[in-house]
Amino acid sequence: MVLIKKKITVKNKQGLHARPAALFVQIANKFDSRVTVRHDTEEVNGKSIMGILMLGAEKGTQIIVEVEGDDAHLAIAELEKILDNEE
Numbered sequence: 016m017v018l019i020k021k022k023i024t025v026k027n028k029q030g031l032h033a034r035p036a037a038l039f040v041q042i043a044n045k046f047d048s049r050v051t052v053r054h055d056t057e058e059v060n061g062k063s064i065m066g067i068l069m070l071g072a073e074k075g076t077q078i079i080v081e082v083e084g085d086d087a088h089l090a091i092a093e094l095e096k097i098l099d100n101e102e
Contacts, residue, residue, distance in 0.1 A: 017048075017087040024077050026101045031072040035097060040064045042093050048084025050094070061094070 027035045043050040043061045050061030054076060059066030061080065072078055078098075082091045 016083065017085065018081070018083045019087045019091045020079060020081045021091060021095070022077055022079050023095055023098045025072050025074055026099050027097070028074050028101060030074050030076065031067055031070060031078075031098075035100075036064060036067040039067055039094060039097050042097060043090065045093075046082075046084065046086045046090040048082045048087045048090045050090065051081040051083075053079040053081070 025031055029035055031039065040062055052059050052061045052067065052070060054070045054072050057070055059069060061067065070078065080091065080094055080098075082094070084090070
């Protein structure tokens with residue numbers, strides 16, 4: 016079992032709202048690994064659209080993405096691409 020914890024800055028101009036949040040959840044759900052996202056004191060399931068939206072992560076916000084499972088390396092790579100996308 017692999018556990019990867021990574022601090023990532025949200026670069027998308029919309030932050031993690033609406034479309035970027037939906038895309039994040041869609042990709043997280045492609046993997047068997049457990050995905051947890053933290054911002055300040057909030058900790059949410061990365062596979063839940065409501066959870067991601069509750070974080071209120073604006074552009075420039077630092078979040079911690081924790082992925083645990085056999086496909087964690089693939090999952091974190093794809094999730095990081097979404098957060099790094101500035102569009």
